[in-house]
Amino acid sequence: MTTAASEKALILAEALPYIRRFYGKTIVIKYGGNAMTDEKLKEDFAKDVVMLKLVGLNPVVVHGGGPQINEMLERVGKHGEFIQGMRVTDQETMDVVEMVLGGQVNKEIVSLINQHGGKAVGLTGKDGHFIRAHKLFLKGGDEGDLIDIGRVGEIDDIDPSLVSLLDSQDFIPVIAPIGVGSDGEAYNINADLVAGKLAETLKAEKLILMTNTPGVLDKQGKLLTGLSAAEVDALFADGTIHGGMLPKISSALDAAKNGVNSVHIIDGRVAHALLLEILTDAGVGTMIRAQ
Numbered sequence: 001m002t003t004a005a006s007e008k009a010l011i012l013a014e015a016l017p018y019i020r021r022f023y024g025k026t027i028v029i030k031y032g033g034n035a036m037t038d039e040k041l042k043e044d045f046a047k048d049v050v051m052l053k054l055v056g057l058n059p060v061v062v063h064g065g066g067p068q069i070n071e072m073l074e075r076v077g078k079h080g081e082f083i084q085g086m087r088v089t090d091q092e093t094m095d096v097v098e099m100v101l102g103g104q105v106n107k108e109i110v111s112l113i114n115q116h117g118g119k120a121v122g123l124t125g126k127d128g129h130f131i132r133a134h135k136l137f138l139k140g141g142d143e144g145d146l147i148d149i150g151r152v153g154e155i156d157d158i159d160p161s162l163v164s165l166l167d168s169q170d171f172i173p174v175i176a177p178i179g180v181g182s183d184g185e186a187y188n189i190n191a192d193l194v195a196g197k198l199a200e201t202l203k204a205e206k207l208i209l210m211t212n213t214p215g216v217l218d219k220q221g222k223l224l225t226g227l228s229a230a231e232v233d234a235l236f237a238d239g240t241i242h243g244g245m246l247p248k249i250s251s252a253l254d255a256a257k258n259g260v261n262s263v264h265i266i267d268g269r270v271a272h273a274l275l276l277e278i279l280t281d282a283g284v285g286t287m288i289r290a291q
Contacts, residue, residue: 011280014279014280014281015055015275015279015280018278018279018280019055019056019057019279022056022057022205022206022278023055023056023057024056024057024058025057025058025204025205025206026057026058026059026060026167026199026202026203026204026205027052027057027058027059027060027204027205027206027207027208027278028059028060028062028195028198028199028202028204028206028207028208028260029049029059029060029061029062029195029208029210029274030062030063030064030191030192030195030207030208030209030210031045031061031062031063031064031109031210031268032063032064032065032066032191032210032211032268033064033210033211033212033268033269034212034268034269035210035268035269035273036063036064036065036067036068036105036268037067038269040271041268041269041271042112043112043116044271044272044273045112045210045268045274046109046112046113046115046116046118047116047272048272048273048274048275049061049113049118049120049172049274050113050116050117050118050172051275052274052275052278053118053170053172054117055279057278058167059172060163060167060172060173060175060198060202060204061109061113061120061172061173061174061175062175062177062191062194062195062198063101063105063106063109063174063175063176063177063191064101064177064191064192065100065101065104065105065176065191066080066087068100068104068105069087069096069097069100069101072096072099072100073093073096076092076096078092078093078096080093083138083140083147083149084138084140084246084247085190085245085246085247085248086136086138086149086152086190086247087149087152087188088149088150088152089149089150089151089152089188090150090151091150091151093150093151093188094150094151094186094188097178097188098124098178098186101124101176101177101178102124102126102176102178105176106122106123106124106174106176107122109122109174110122110174113172113174118172119170119171119172120171120172120173120174121166121171121172121173121174122174122175122176123162123163123173123174123175123176124175124176124177124178125158125175125176125177125178125179125180125189125194126178126179126180126186127162128159128162129159129180130158130159130160130161130162130163131155131158131177131178131179131180131189131194132155132156132157132158132159132179132180132181132182133153133154133155133156133179133180133181133187133189134153134154134156134181134182134187135151135152135153135154135181135187136149136152136153136154136187137149151185151186151187151188152187152188152189152190153179153181153187153188153189154189155179155189155193155194155197157201158197158198158201160198160201160202163175163198163202164202175194175198177189177190177191177193177194177195179194190247190251192209192247192248192250192251192252193247193250193251195207195209195251196250196251196252196254196255197251197254197255199255199260199263200254200255200258200259200260203259203260204255204260204261205260205261205262206260206261206262206263206264206278207251207252207255207260207262207263207264208263208264208266208274208277208278209248209251209252209263209264209265209266210266210267210268210273210274211248211265211266211267211268211285212267212268212269213245213265213267214267214284214285215265215266215267215284215285215286216232216235216241216245216249216265216286216288217240218235218240219240223285223286224286225283225285225286225287226286226287226289227286227287227288227289228288228289228290228291229253229256229257229288229289229290229291232249232252232253232256232288233253235249236249248265249265252265252288253288256288256289256290257290261289262287262288262289263287263288263289264277264283264285264286264287264288265285265286265288266283266284266285266286267284267285270284273285
Protein backbone atom coordinates (compact mmCIF):
# COMPACT_ATOMS: atom_id res chain seq x y z
CA MET A 1 0.00 0.00 0.00
CA THR A 2 1.36 3.44 -0.90
CA THR A 3 1.94 6.06 1.79
CA ALA A 4 -0.81 8.26 0.32
CA ALA A 5 -3.32 5.40 0.35
CA SER A 6 -2.35 4.49 3.91
CA GLU A 7 -2.88 8.09 5.03
CA LYS A 8 -6.34 8.11 3.43
CA ALA A 9 -7.23 4.89 5.27
CA LEU A 10 -6.13 6.45 8.57
CA ILE A 11 -8.28 9.52 7.90
CA LEU A 12 -11.32 7.34 7.19
CA ALA A 13 -10.67 5.36 10.39
CA GLU A 14 -10.38 8.63 12.34
CA ALA A 15 -13.85 9.62 11.09
CA LEU A 16 -15.52 6.43 12.38
CA PRO A 17 -16.08 7.43 16.03
CA TYR A 18 -17.52 10.78 14.92
CA ILE A 19 -19.89 9.07 12.47
CA ARG A 20 -21.04 6.73 15.26
CA ARG A 21 -21.49 9.61 17.72
CA PHE A 22 -23.48 11.82 15.35
CA TYR A 23 -25.40 9.15 13.43
CA GLY A 24 -29.04 10.20 13.10
CA LYS A 25 -28.33 13.64 14.61
CA THR A 26 -29.32 16.95 13.02
CA ILE A 27 -26.60 19.39 11.98
CA VAL A 28 -27.75 22.91 11.01
CA ILE A 29 -25.26 24.64 8.71
CA LYS A 30 -25.25 28.37 7.95
CA TYR A 31 -23.66 28.58 4.50
CA GLY A 32 -22.16 31.92 3.54
CA GLY A 33 -19.03 33.91 2.75
CA ASN A 34 -16.38 32.86 0.23
CA ALA A 35 -17.65 29.27 0.34
CA MET A 36 -20.70 30.58 -1.55
CA THR A 37 -18.80 32.52 -4.22
CA ASP A 38 -15.61 30.55 -4.95
CA GLU A 39 -16.38 27.82 -7.51
CA LYS A 40 -14.06 25.19 -6.00
CA LEU A 41 -15.31 25.86 -2.44
CA LYS A 42 -18.92 25.59 -3.66
CA GLU A 43 -18.16 22.13 -5.05
CA ASP A 44 -16.42 21.13 -1.80
CA PHE A 45 -19.40 22.30 0.25
CA ALA A 46 -21.91 20.35 -1.84
CA LYS A 47 -19.79 17.19 -1.61
CA ASP A 48 -19.41 17.61 2.17
CA VAL A 49 -23.18 17.96 2.69
CA VAL A 50 -23.89 14.87 0.58
CA MET A 51 -21.20 12.92 2.44
CA LEU A 52 -22.69 13.86 5.82
CA LYS A 53 -26.12 12.68 4.68
CA LEU A 54 -24.77 9.42 3.27
CA VAL A 55 -23.02 8.49 6.55
CA GLY A 56 -26.22 8.99 8.53
CA LEU A 57 -26.26 12.60 9.71
CA ASN A 58 -29.12 14.98 8.91
CA PRO A 59 -27.69 18.22 7.49
CA VAL A 60 -30.01 21.22 7.19
CA VAL A 61 -28.62 24.17 5.20
CA VAL A 62 -29.55 27.82 5.82
CA HIS A 63 -27.88 30.15 3.36
CA GLY A 64 -27.13 33.82 3.05
CA GLY A 65 -26.44 35.70 -0.16
CA GLY A 66 -25.13 39.15 0.73
CA PRO A 67 -22.69 39.55 -2.20
CA GLN A 68 -25.29 38.35 -4.70
CA ILE A 69 -27.90 40.76 -3.28
CA ASN A 70 -25.42 43.65 -3.41
CA GLU A 71 -24.57 42.83 -7.02
CA MET A 72 -28.23 42.83 -8.03
CA LEU A 73 -28.92 46.07 -6.12
CA GLU A 74 -26.06 47.76 -7.98
CA ARG A 75 -27.60 46.64 -11.27
CA VAL A 76 -30.81 48.48 -10.40
CA GLY A 77 -28.92 51.53 -9.13
CA LYS A 78 -29.24 50.96 -5.38
CA HIS A 79 -26.54 50.82 -2.72
CA GLY A 80 -26.67 48.31 0.15
CA GLU A 81 -26.79 49.89 3.61
CA PHE A 82 -26.24 48.16 6.96
CA ILE A 83 -26.99 49.18 10.54
CA GLN A 84 -25.69 47.03 13.42
CA GLY A 85 -24.89 44.28 10.92
CA MET A 86 -28.47 44.24 9.54
CA ARG A 87 -29.37 45.13 5.94
CA VAL A 88 -31.69 48.14 5.59
CA THR A 89 -34.52 46.72 3.48
CA ASP A 90 -37.05 48.99 1.78
CA GLN A 91 -39.74 47.47 -0.46
CA GLU A 92 -37.60 47.57 -3.61
CA THR A 93 -34.70 45.95 -1.76
CA MET A 94 -37.08 43.29 -0.37
CA ASP A 95 -38.14 42.43 -3.91
CA VAL A 96 -34.47 41.95 -4.82
CA VAL A 97 -33.83 39.90 -1.66
CA GLU A 98 -36.71 37.54 -2.46
CA MET A 99 -35.61 37.16 -6.07
CA VAL A 100 -31.95 36.54 -5.25
CA LEU A 101 -32.27 34.44 -2.06
CA GLY A 102 -35.46 32.52 -2.80
CA GLY A 103 -34.70 32.10 -6.48
CA GLN A 104 -31.16 32.40 -7.80
CA VAL A 105 -29.03 31.44 -4.78
CA ASN A 106 -31.35 28.80 -3.31
CA LYS A 107 -31.80 26.98 -6.60
CA GLU A 108 -28.07 27.02 -7.34
CA ILE A 109 -27.27 25.37 -3.98
CA VAL A 110 -30.03 22.79 -4.46
CA SER A 111 -28.78 22.00 -7.95
CA LEU A 112 -25.16 21.64 -6.83
CA ILE A 113 -26.03 19.26 -3.98
CA ASN A 114 -28.21 17.19 -6.30
CA GLN A 115 -25.44 17.01 -8.91
CA HIS A 116 -23.24 15.33 -6.31
CA GLY A 117 -25.77 12.67 -5.38
CA GLY A 118 -27.88 14.37 -2.71
CA LYS A 119 -31.64 14.97 -2.67
CA ALA A 120 -31.90 18.66 -1.81
CA VAL A 121 -35.15 20.64 -1.64
CA GLY A 122 -35.24 24.44 -1.59
CA LEU A 123 -37.50 26.35 0.83
CA THR A 124 -38.13 29.82 2.14
CA GLY A 125 -39.91 30.57 5.40
CA LYS A 126 -42.99 31.42 3.33
CA ASP A 127 -43.40 27.75 2.39
CA GLY A 128 -46.03 26.44 4.75
CA HIS A 129 -45.47 29.67 6.73
CA PHE A 130 -42.87 27.72 8.66
CA ILE A 131 -40.80 30.79 9.67
CA ARG A 132 -43.19 33.29 11.23
CA ALA A 133 -41.88 36.77 11.92
CA HIS A 134 -42.72 40.37 12.75
CA LYS A 135 -41.05 43.67 11.93
CA LEU A 136 -37.74 44.27 13.68
CA PHE A 137 -36.79 47.66 15.14
CA LEU A 138 -33.21 48.27 16.27
CA LYS A 139 -32.30 50.21 19.39
CA GLY A 140 -29.98 53.10 18.62
CA GLY A 141 -28.07 55.88 20.31
CA ASP A 142 -27.91 56.92 23.95
CA GLU A 143 -31.63 57.73 23.94
CA GLY A 144 -32.54 54.16 23.09
CA ASP A 145 -34.60 55.38 20.13
CA LEU A 146 -35.97 52.70 17.80
CA ILE A 147 -34.52 52.56 14.29
CA ASP A 148 -36.79 51.44 11.43
CA ILE A 149 -34.73 49.43 8.93
CA GLY A 150 -37.64 48.44 6.69
CA ARG A 151 -38.76 44.92 5.85
CA VAL A 152 -36.40 43.21 8.25
CA GLY A 153 -37.94 40.55 10.44
CA GLU A 154 -37.55 39.16 13.91
CA ILE A 155 -38.50 35.51 14.33
CA ASP A 156 -41.65 34.70 16.30
CA ASP A 157 -41.40 30.94 15.89
CA ILE A 158 -40.38 28.18 13.51
CA ASP A 159 -42.59 25.18 12.78
CA PRO A 160 -40.18 22.21 12.58
CA SER A 161 -42.62 19.77 10.96
CA LEU A 162 -41.79 20.54 7.31
CA VAL A 163 -38.02 20.28 7.80
CA SER A 164 -38.42 17.15 9.95
CA LEU A 165 -40.58 15.54 7.26
CA LEU A 166 -37.95 16.22 4.59
CA ASP A 167 -35.20 14.86 6.86
CA SER A 168 -37.15 11.69 7.51
CA GLN A 169 -37.44 11.04 3.77
CA ASP A 170 -33.70 11.53 3.19
CA PHE A 171 -34.08 14.96 1.62
CA ILE A 172 -31.66 17.77 2.46
CA PRO A 173 -33.54 21.02 3.24
CA VAL A 174 -31.92 24.17 1.82
CA ILE A 175 -33.53 27.23 3.41
CA ALA A 176 -33.51 30.88 2.34
CA PRO A 177 -33.88 33.23 5.36
CA ILE A 178 -37.17 34.86 4.41
CA GLY A 179 -39.93 34.94 7.02
CA VAL A 180 -43.64 35.64 6.74
CA GLY A 181 -45.78 37.99 8.80
CA SER A 182 -49.35 37.60 10.03
CA ASP A 183 -50.69 39.30 6.89
CA GLY A 184 -48.51 37.25 4.54
CA GLU A 185 -45.88 39.98 4.10
CA ALA A 186 -42.30 38.83 3.49
CA TYR A 187 -39.46 39.74 5.85
CA ASN A 188 -35.73 39.67 5.26
CA ILE A 189 -34.15 37.89 8.26
CA ASN A 190 -30.46 37.62 9.03
CA ALA A 191 -29.40 34.10 8.00
CA ASP A 192 -27.30 33.57 11.13
CA LEU A 193 -30.36 34.26 13.28
CA VAL A 194 -32.51 31.85 11.24
CA ALA A 195 -29.85 29.14 11.49
CA GLY A 196 -29.55 29.62 15.25
CA LYS A 197 -33.28 29.57 15.92
CA LEU A 198 -33.77 26.59 13.60
CA ALA A 199 -31.02 24.67 15.42
CA GLU A 200 -32.79 25.34 18.73
CA THR A 201 -36.20 24.33 17.33
CA LEU A 202 -34.89 21.12 15.76
CA LYS A 203 -32.89 20.30 18.91
CA ALA A 204 -29.83 19.99 16.68
CA GLU A 205 -26.65 18.31 17.83
CA LYS A 206 -24.57 21.05 16.20
CA LEU A 207 -24.93 24.50 14.67
CA ILE A 208 -22.15 25.35 12.22
CA LEU A 209 -21.66 28.92 11.00
CA MET A 210 -19.38 29.25 7.97
CA THR A 211 -17.55 32.59 7.82
CA ASN A 212 -14.68 34.40 6.11
CA THR A 213 -12.58 34.36 9.29
CA PRO A 214 -10.73 31.54 11.09
CA GLY A 215 -13.32 31.81 13.90
CA VAL A 216 -13.63 34.13 16.91
CA LEU A 217 -10.45 36.17 17.30
CA ASP A 218 -9.19 38.03 20.37
CA LYS A 219 -8.03 41.65 20.16
CA GLN A 220 -4.56 40.48 19.12
CA GLY A 221 -6.00 38.48 16.23
CA LYS A 222 -5.41 35.09 17.88
CA LEU A 223 -7.96 32.34 17.26
CA LEU A 224 -10.01 31.35 20.31
CA THR A 225 -10.72 27.66 19.70
CA GLY A 226 -13.01 26.89 22.63
CA LEU A 227 -15.33 29.26 24.49
CA SER A 228 -18.02 28.99 27.13
CA ALA A 229 -21.17 31.12 26.98
CA ALA A 230 -19.81 33.25 29.86
CA GLU A 231 -16.56 33.89 27.97
CA VAL A 232 -18.53 34.96 24.87
CA ASP A 233 -20.58 37.38 27.00
CA ALA A 234 -17.31 38.94 28.18
CA LEU A 235 -16.10 39.35 24.59
CA PHE A 236 -19.32 41.23 23.78
CA ALA A 237 -18.87 43.45 26.83
CA ASP A 238 -15.30 44.51 26.05
CA GLY A 239 -15.98 45.13 22.34
CA THR A 240 -13.90 42.23 20.99
CA ILE A 241 -16.98 41.01 19.10
CA HIS A 242 -18.47 43.84 17.04
CA GLY A 243 -19.94 44.86 13.66
CA GLY A 244 -21.05 42.10 11.31
CA MET A 245 -19.98 39.43 13.80
CA LEU A 246 -22.60 40.61 16.34
CA PRO A 247 -25.66 38.81 14.87
CA LYS A 248 -23.53 35.75 14.06
CA ILE A 249 -22.13 35.30 17.56
CA SER A 250 -25.42 36.33 19.19
CA SER A 251 -27.25 33.53 17.39
CA ALA A 252 -24.44 31.11 18.27
CA LEU A 253 -24.65 32.08 21.93
CA ASP A 254 -28.44 31.80 22.06
CA ALA A 255 -28.28 28.35 20.45
CA ALA A 256 -25.63 27.16 22.92
CA LYS A 257 -27.74 28.40 25.84
CA ASN A 258 -30.93 26.81 24.47
CA GLY A 259 -30.12 23.17 23.97
CA VAL A 260 -27.78 22.93 20.96
CA ASN A 261 -24.90 20.79 22.18
CA SER A 262 -22.15 22.71 20.40
CA VAL A 263 -21.84 25.64 18.03
CA HIS A 264 -18.94 25.93 15.63
CA ILE A 265 -17.79 29.07 13.82
CA ILE A 266 -15.56 27.82 11.04
CA ASP A 267 -13.50 29.20 8.18
CA GLY A 268 -15.43 28.55 4.97
CA ARG A 269 -12.33 29.47 2.95
CA VAL A 270 -10.76 26.15 3.96
CA ALA A 271 -11.39 23.28 1.53
CA HIS A 272 -13.83 20.70 2.98
CA ALA A 273 -14.16 22.75 6.18
CA LEU A 274 -17.39 20.94 7.13
CA LEU A 275 -15.86 17.47 7.09
CA LEU A 276 -12.75 18.69 8.90
CA GLU A 277 -14.84 20.20 11.70
CA ILE A 278 -17.35 17.37 12.13
CA LEU A 279 -15.48 14.17 11.29
CA THR A 280 -11.83 14.76 12.27
CA ASP A 281 -9.82 15.51 15.39
CA ALA A 282 -8.38 18.70 13.90
CA GLY A 283 -11.31 21.13 13.60
CA VAL A 284 -11.02 24.47 11.80
CA GLY A 285 -12.62 27.12 13.97
CA THR A 286 -14.12 28.15 17.31
CA MET A 287 -16.44 25.92 19.32
CA ILE A 288 -18.90 27.48 21.75
CA ARG A 289 -20.56 25.47 24.51
CA ALA A 290 -23.16 26.52 27.06
CA GLN A 291 -20.84 25.65 29.98
